[in-house]
Amino acid sequence: MPAQLLEGGPLATQLRAEIARDVRVLKDQGRNVCLATVLVGDKHESVLYVKSQKKVAAELGIDFRLEQLPGATTQPGLMQAIDALNRDATVHGIVLQLPLPARLDARLAQRAIEPKKDAEGIHPSNLGLILFGVTQRAPCTAIAAYQLIKSLGADLYGKEAVVVGHSQIVGKPIGQLLLHDFCTVTTCHIATRDLAAHTRRADLLVVAVGKAGRITKDMVKPGAIVIDIGVNRVPLTDDKGQPVLDEKGNPKSKLVGDVDFEGVREVASVLTPVPGGVGPLTVTMLMRNVVESAKQA
DSSP states (O other): OOOEEOOSHHHHHHHHHHHHHHHHHHHHTTOOOEEEEEEESOOHHHHHHHHHHHHHHHHHTOEEEEEEEOTTOOHHHHHHHHHHHHHOTTOOEEEEOSOOOTTSOHHHHHHHSOGGGBTTSOSHHHHHHGGGTOOTTOOHHHHHHHHHHHTTTOOOTTOEEEEEOOOTTTHHHHHHHHHTTTOEEEEEOTTOSOHHHHHTTOSEEEEOSSOTTOBOGGGSOTTOEEEEOOOEEEEOBOTTSOBOBOTTSOBOEEEEOSBOHHHHTTTOSEEOOTTTSSHHHHHHHHHHHHHHHHHHO
């Protein structure tokens, strides 16, 4: 029987209704919630993501401010812009749009954001609080995946959980969050010698490596819950394996995850699609982080 598809849309809709209600309560108290995004340059993908943030913020009643800096901005100039937002009492959340130009130090800039205004939950102080079960400002993608898992209502106590990917803002935080539910957590990474040996014993498999089709059917335990966080753009092909072209003759592409969707769907009990799984929740969790900051301001 094909796996149940676990889509993020319904949960995102529910959470956004709760966030909008909290925003209205704060407005009734005379406090407008404000998110500020710092964008260096005008890279197309970054501009699109900023537009997405602005759209969702407007839907929820959150004020949105774009601090767009010239592409030639220096490190001191970037740090000055972040400091100004830190000191602005009307701003409750700050996002530093990545990637930055190669000459700029992204980690240094991220650490400069006031932890209480860290909308993405990636400041070392907020990452450290996850160890204590504090998730009001947890990394957006990690907490989105975790909330999606929890929405299943499954008993995670004692379950074997395998996380493939150990990034600081996705893999590692998810592992820590699952430990709070008493999962037995294994984290796999580029140096893991026999990946399949680990993934095949996972009751819960979370994948976030950014490599299309990395997890295949034979690597998944029958009945496992599989959460695919990867987002990869690959060429779109026809039934004969030939590239599909658009009206201008350019190759078309599609978004896929890190999991071989069709194959894994045959053995898993639950599987998140890409797109449509964790993605819809990510910006929602960003907005929730901003509102939590506003509540505590």
